[in-house]
Amino acid sequence: MGKTTVDDYIAGLEGWKAEAASKIRELIAGAAPEADEAIKWSQPVYSFNGPFAYFNAFKHSINIGFWRGVSLSDPDGMLKGSGLTMRHVPIHAVEDIDERTLQAFIRQALQLNKAFGDPTRKNNAL
Secondary structure, three states, X not given: OOOOOHHHHHHOOOOHHHHHHHHHHHHHHHHOOOOEEEEEOOEEEEEOOOEEEEEEEOOOOEEEEEOOHHHOOOOOOOOEOOOOOOEEXXXXXXXXXXXXXXXXXXXXXXXXXXXXXXXOOHHHOO
16 A cells, blocks of 8 residues: 555655655745645645645655746756756755755745646646
């Protein structure tokens, strides 16, 4: 049976990844308190007018990602990816979490969804 809540998801992580996931979750809740939190696509997803952010644990990293990542202001080049719209920030240790920058990305992503609607709907993509 898969993870059904974000608490379950984080509880299934080991070591630094559990701590980092909890911190990312807190950052998202603080920067986007109006967002809904749910497990979708086997990962924690945050939505307001559609999904705008997620995080996902891998063997050696945790990615925090954004549906409209290509539209986010990223002067330091932290966002990675090559798709048409989505981008992510790879985290390899709790110390990698740049709270100020990640909160700015979260706020921008939320504002884009407020302005343009659900990014998963064809007519709303940026």
